[in-house]
Amino acid sequence: MSEPFDPARWRPAAFLPERDVRDPALIFAIAVLCFLACLTALGVIAGDRAAHGWSGQLKGEATVIVRARGGETPDAAAARAAETLAGVPGVSEARALEKEKAYDLIRPWLGDVTDLEDLPVPRLVAVSLDRKRPATATVLQEALKAQGVDAVVDDHQIWIKDIRRAAGVVRLSGASIFLLIALAAAAVVAFATRAGLAARRDVVQVLHLAGAEDNQIANLFELRFARVAAISGALGAIAAALTGALLRLIGGGAGITPALPIAWLDLLAVLPCPLLAAIVAVVAARLTARRLIQDL
Amino acid sequence: MSRNANDAAEDPSADEILRFAGVSMRYGRGPDVLSDISLSLPRGSFHFITGPSGAGKSSLLKLIYLAAKPSAGTVRLFGEDVARMAPGDLPRARRRIGVVFQDLLLLDHLSAFDNAALPLRIAGHKPSEYRGDVAELLTWVGLGGRMNALPPTLAGGEKQRLAIARAVVNRPEILLADEPTGNVDHEMALRIYRLFVELNRLGTTVIIATHDQDLVARSSRPVLHLDRGQLKPLPPQGPQNGGAGRV
Secondary structure, eight states: OOOOOOGGGOOOOOSSOSOOTTHHHHHHHHHHHHHHHHHHHHHHHHHHHHHHHHHHHHHTEEEEEEEOOTTOOHHHHHHHHHHHHHTSTTEEEEEEOOHHHHHHHHHHHHOSOSOOTTSOOOEEEEEEEOSSSOOOHHHHHHHHHHTTOEEEEEOOHHHHHHHHHHHHHHHHHHHHHHHHHHHHHHHHHHHHHHHHHHHTHHHHHHHHHTTOOHHHHHHHHHHHHHHHHHHHHHHHHHHHHHHHHHHHHHHGGGOSSTTSOOOGGGGGGGTTHHHHHHHHHHHHHHHHHHHHHHHO | OOOOHHHHHHOOOTTEEEEEEEEEEESTTSOEEEEEEEEEEETTOEEEEEOSTTSSHHHHHHHHTTSSOOSEEEEEETTEEGGGSOTTHHHHHHTTEEEEOTTOOOOTTSOHHHHHHHHHHHTTOOHHHHHHHHHHHHHHTTOGGGTTOOGGGSOHHHHHHHHHHHHHTTOOSEEEEESTTTTSOHHHHHHHHHHHHHHHHTTOEEEEEOOOHHHHHHHTOOEEEEETTEEEOOOOOSGGGTTOOOO
């Protein structure tokens, strides 16, 4: 038996059902894809930062191999080279490395030779370059030549090119994966919206035949699915932010690993997700509602 | 009264609410379900549409309530050529028509009261303007104690009456009913018929598609008889067909 009904207290009910048995599954599917999209976005940002860091580190350094000439000892030649380079504009610091460092570098080829003193092992000078205006290899080479130092300057260009290429691949792959997942998420939102609308064809038909304008009908579905998509997007974004935070915490100050550093601020990248999901749902709902109305 | 089709096609009068001129209709690429229909109905008239199943009664109604377009010919509704109506004018035209659909098309998640009030809400009226009228109408059709009930909990006859209440709630200029007495007993069928007569007396043009020959016979209202998509003279069925309409 129905409850006593007082028309004076009646308030119009929503044209669309408040709840739908399909909603939980729909929210779960969209949330998972939004989670993956957000996580990929965080990965892309961290990867970009890592790639930037790698090339930045290499760009800020140069290594000079110094060979002793005439009666000069290798150590004296290295010291003179370091002194010369320290005075070159664009150089922050030049430091002659201990001979043990040079021995360590050639030990893999010569084996564990106990006495290397008799060999003419070149010495190394580590040069830190000014980050803003780094001196070029040519400038360094000419400065050394002017002082009569026999040396070869390695500004790591060959490595920088490789690193740049690797960084580009990382960025491109990350961006592509993000784009794919974001598109998949958008497609699922659109598909789910269409399916939901098709399931409510009866409502569309009744409203249409009772004289509702197309916009009136489309607005109902837009709001309905925008809300579902926004909730899903928020859940996916929160889950991704929590995962990012966890990785940041586990990885310590450098993030999950020095190779993929996640910063706290990166987590803000997930913020647009609910809005974007809602926008996709609104567009899909509008297009689908109009098509459904036309097909009636 | 309906008029001779040829006369009507040549002489559109000011009080004409509906005119079909050489109207045919088909679904997709199928055969014509309506063929070369010409008719003219004056404002405030009351007609039955009869004919065997598949004769095209529901299709004819669809054309009138603007749920389908003719494949040939012209439909004029409220004095306007439907094919020339701007898209924005179609919803406004539909609001002037009340329809009792054969399959009722009630919204199961809305209460009986919400279902009945639906056309008024769509037309933009405020609840305070129509609450009382809707309650009164539902009471009149015998659903006074079922206003808060959802359609799935209503009996077949109750659903039918609810669909009728929704169709007439905004006092439409045209009321179309597709088998409105199909699920109700004889007494309720007569009661519903009397509601339609009352609405007609108040100026609503009423068109009822029905198989209920008894109802048609009792009413002595004009009949549009469809046979295989064409308007035909009503076949003789006894003395009760005195009110058959002319086509």
